[in-house]
Amino acid sequence: MNKTPPSPGRLIAASLGPGDPWLITRAAWRVLESAPCWAWPESRQEGGGYAIAIVQRAGLPLPAHTLPLAFPMTRDILVLARHWQAAAEQVLAVLNRGMDVVFLVEGDASFFATFGHLQRTLQAMDPAIQVEIIPGVPSPLAAAALTRRGLCDGDQSLALVSATVGMARIDRLLTDFETVVLLKVRPVLDPLLDLLQTRNLLDKARFVERAGAPEERVVDNVWSLKGTQVHYLSLMIVHCNDGEAALGDRR
């Protein structure tokens, strides 16, 4: 009889890309097909089950063990910390049975993703837990592909920021960078459009919502969005200082 406890399983972040199951990497696909347990964030509000929706669209069957982790859509740090703590405890219990857990991540795990919270909380509980991160296609690159226009090249520079950093900050970025990608534009869409108009950049901007998902939308005339509601997974690409590329205009 073997009384040795099993070695703990590994926590594997599987980045799934922005929404199109074809944009899942072969590495993530392999791990989804073989892992005994998937965990993913869920929320009663919209978007909370976005990651699991991607693998469902891919037609992959659920594994034997599943861990939907409940999260509220809140910016209250104490509430979030309590939920991450509870989520990490659930994951740790599975890992301690010797089972690998694959955490499903929309986009890429290192890029504006919540995986870092789970990783930190879990490793604070047990520093010996092994973590593997499978990178993926981030939404700005899927969006750029849809617009058929590169984000940057040569000696150019690219800023990627949450649009919630404030209009004064965005105004400076629009001066300093060739290309600025603004994530999470929903709560500030109207002031952002006003800024782009003031800076005479409306025709240099492209709006992309849910790149890769069935409901994906690319809007060239961004001013037409004024006063409308957009999805929370939406971004704006601004080619604010494109000038002439090395071999001619980039259009």
Next chain:
Amino acid sequence: MNKTPPSPGRLIAASLGPGDPWLITRAAWRVLESAPCWAWPESRQEGGGYAIAIVQRAGLPLPAHTLPLAFPMTRDILVLARHWQAAAEQVLAVLNRGMDVVFLVEGDASFFATFGHLQRTLQAMDPAIQVEIIPGVPSPLAAAALTRRGLCDGDQSLALVSATVGMARIDRLLTDFETVVLLKVRPVLDPLLDLLQTRNLLDKARFVERAGAPEERVVDNVWSLKGTQVHYLSLMIVHCNDGEAALGDRR
């Protein structure tokens, strides 16, 4: 007898990710398996055949038609323009036979890639040519996954620039952003290390070379690179203003 000329083929950019064949997306893999013609950049200098090397490591057989396109490693715009013109003419000849051409791209086609040159040159010759871009995993996200530390989260901001933009510019970015990723560090590695030392940021920096390739290298003690030669596919991640993340320290 059908004398109608065939409809032109499509130009498809297949982003292959940074080097690991497992980081190829399912969409790129499908197109590699089915396309009748691959084109890729080649150079007598190092790295010129990096994209074709990725699919060779993947074990994919060459298709019936192949178009290795010769490029010199030069910054001379006139020389480059002549080579892109010649490359586009070769690709156009295949497209006009009604055949799709898959152009192999290391990393992502919209992110510091040369695909934009081919696309612009080709569409200047024939604006009707259809272009499809399959996005991929960019090297900074593969590098971040290797370091097991996210690049940005919440309201943070991320700058991605060629390290050749100048030390004064980099100095400002290190103040203004939570995270800065410097691409193409080889020609400026020593002055960059001096700047990081002056800014007391050496222990916030990670160096990653050829992420995903068999020769990949992650260096935590970046000062140990002083005076050494590194590969041209190398980058530095600097967590310059990490402070406290929402749910505790990010380490």
